[in-house]
Amino acid sequence: xxxxxxxxxxxxxxxxxxxxxxxxxxxxxxxxxxxxxxxxxxxxxxxxxxxxxxxxxxxxxxxxxxxxxxxxxxxxxxxxxxxxxxxxxxxxxxxxxxxxxxx
Numbered sequence: 001x002x003x004x005x006x007x008x009x010x011x012x013x014x015x016x017x018x019x020x021x022x023x024x025x026x027x028x029x030x031x032x033x034x035x036x037x038x039x040x041x042x043x044x045x046x047x048x049x050x051x052x053x054x055x056x057x058x059x060x061x062x063x064x065x066x067x068x069x070x071x072x073x074x075x076x077x078x079x080x081x082x083x084x085x086x087x088x089x090x091x092x093x094x095x096x097x098x099x100x101x102x103x
Contacts, residue, residue, distance in 0.1 A: 007047040014041075023060060
């Protein structure tokens with residue numbers, strides 16, 4: 001198997017397993033554990049362009065929060081304070097060209 005195929009498998013299996021439900025457990029791990037996970041990610045068939053584990057955790061949190069704030073049917077949406085909901089930009093799918101015609 002070529003290196004690019006092994007790197008793709010590594011990304012889709014190992015990193016996906018590490019990030020599964022990371023929003024729930026990432027706050028409980030210490031900096032030393034994060035460094036150990038980062039060292040584990042850097043050996044083996046890890047692609048060279050992979051971000052640090054800390055950045056992967058932040059991206060997963062941002063993705064989850066983005067899904068919550070733009071979906072009124074999400075159970076966590078009702079838990080957000082009204083101030084946050086008032087000042088959020090509309091999701092990209094709800095933008096219309098009419099809002100850009102005045103330019």
